[in-house]
Amino acid sequence: MNSVLNINGKALKIEFAPEEHLLYTLRHNGFTEVKSGCKEGECGACLVLLNGKPVNSCLMFTASVSEEDKLLTVKGIGDLHEPHAIQQAFVDSGAVQCGFCTPGIVLAAYALLQENPRPTEEEAKKAMDGNLCRCTGYVKIVEAVMLAAKRLQK
Amino acid sequence: MINIKWTYPVSLSEATSLLEKENVVIHGGGTNLSGRDISNVEGIICLKKLGLDYVKKDKDIIEIGAMSSYADVVKALSSLSPEHILLKALKNAANTPCRNRTTIGGSIAFVPTWSDRAGALLALDATLVLAGKNEGEVKVADYLKNKALQEKTLILAVKIKDTPHRSFHYRDVKTANDMPLFTITVLLELENDVIKSAGIFIVGTKQLITGLPELESYLLGKSKDDIVDSEVQDLVNVSIVGSRITDTDYMSIKAKIETARAIFSALEDDQ
Numbered sequence: 001m002n003s004v005l006n007i008n009g010k011a012l013k014i015e016f017a018p019e020e021h022l023l024y025t026l027r028h029n030g031f032t033e034v035k036s037g038c039k040e041g042e043c044g045a046c047l048v049l050l051n052g053k054p055v056n057s058c059l060m061f062t063a064s065v066s067e068e069d070k071l072l073t074v075k076g077i078g079d080l081h082e083p084h085a086i087q088q089a090f091v092d093s094g095a096v097q098c099g100f101c102t103p104g105i106v107l108a109a110y111a112l113l114q115e116n117p118r119p120t121e122e123e124a125k126k127a128m129d130g131n132l133c134r135c136t137g138y139v140k141i142v143e144a145v146m147l148a149a150k151r152l153q154k
Numbered sequence: 155m156i157n158i159k160w161t162y163p164v165s166l167s168e169a170t171s172l173l174e175k176e177n178v179v180i181h182g183g184g185t186n187l188s189g190r191d192i193s194n195v196e197g198i199i200c201l202k203k204l205g206l207d208y209v210k211k212d213k214d215i216i217e218i219g220a221m222s223s224y225a226d227v228v229k230a231l232s233s234l235s236p237e238h239i240l241l242k243a244l245k246n247a248a249n250t251p252c253r254n255r256t257t258i259g260g261s262i263a264f265v266p267t268w269s270d271r272a273g274a275l276l277a278l279d280a281t282l283v284l285a286g287k288n289e290g291e292v293k294v295a296d297y298l299k300n301k302a303l304q305e306k307t308l309i310l311a312v313k314i315k316d317t318p319h320r321s322f323h324y325r326d327v328k329t330a331n332d333m334p335l336f337t338i339t340v341l342l343e344l345e346n347d348v349i350k351s352a353g354i355f356i357v358g359t360k361q362l363i364t365g366l367p368e369l370e371s372y373l374l375g376k377s378k379d380d381i382v383d384s385e386v387q388d389l390v391n392v393s394i395v396g397s398r399i400t401d402t403d404y405m406s407i408k409a410k411i412e413t414a415r416a417i418f419s420a421l422e423d424d425q
Contacts, residue, residue: 130249
């Protein structure tokens with residue numbers, strides 16, 4: 001199948017198999033920041049934003065994404081040279097250890113702060129209920145989200 | 155190589171005529187279908203262009219379009235009916251990214267245990283609006299029991315009542331964000347503090363979903379002070395499917411205790 005997917009603000013013509021999941025389509029096309037974890041919607045490593053909402057790309061067929069849909073991966077919000085305030089807050093808070101879960105968690109935080117710029121800690125935890133981290137114990141991650149929220153308000 | 159043809163109907167008649175073909179499946183949000191073996195499937199009918207993502211209220215009936223995601227339903231019910239049992243059941247179902255994709259129609263069609271909604275819809279005596287081979291309206295209980303009703307048939311919407319009720323939705327989890335091993339839904343309608351109707355369902359039993367009609371009968375006509383914890387527990391005889399870290403007997407006893415607690419919690423639910 002062929003389709004034009006809008007990824008990180010760019011329209012890309014992409015070829016994929018009818019039964020292919022979005023996770024693999026993205027990775028095969030260079031978006032390796034989208035990680036392959038549990039592949040059953042529990043860990044959130046493959047999380048991307050679809051029209052601003054967090055979704056597990058491992059549970060989505062690429063064919064179900066329309067040309068009008070907007071996909072966002074973590075590289076779409078900032079990079080090493082120009083990190084987004086959330087990415088910088090994760091670094092400053094020590095919220096990144098092995099880093100495998102980080103792209104999904106940063107995007108979950110991004111979606112939360114777009115909708116709710118002043119979340120409580122409980123709301124931050126709830127927004128990341130689909131992301132597992134096996135290194136940090138989550139305390140630093142929640143601190144990073146709250147720090148990012150504070151910085152973005154300024 | 156798998157050779158599947160995707161179609162994206164824009165009208166109901168187009169969708170139902172596509173359903174008449176052999177070896178076709180329906181794609182709602184995809185969270186369930188994507189985990190299934192689709193090697194024998196010849197066609198996937200994607201419903202996203204049918205305009206079935208809506209939630210509307212007319213008097214005391216709420217109608218939910220089949221393509222509404224759990225997140226859509228939670229958002230709509232939070233303003234339409236903030237204490238509704240379906241809201242309690244869906245707001246913690248699975249996790250945020252899954253709630254953004256799982257559709258109410260798809261979760262009825264595929265009946266995954268973790269999706270939390272079955273007990274609430276049965277307790278509400280919900281009605282499904284169907285198109286295709288079995289066009290019309292049927293009770294969700296009948297749809298789940300009768301496989302023939304599911305063949306070549308499309309779920310268009312779910313209708314639920316929005317009458318005053320007291321309710322409690324219990325999820326058996328180890329942490330708040332865990333998938334439940336089983337759920338208990340209690341829905342009670344009261345008149346002058348006396349129970350006039352009751353709906354109690356446990357999802358995650360060996361039969362997948364178990365209703366408790368004897369317990370419902372026991373509760374009718376009683377007020378909170380008339381209900382005896384041990385008598386409630388005696389009427390909860392279900393067999394919960396164990397997991398690799400829990401056994402059936404232990405979980406079945408736990409279901410008795412938690413059902414009694416759920417009933418008392420529902421009676422304390424402030425409407």
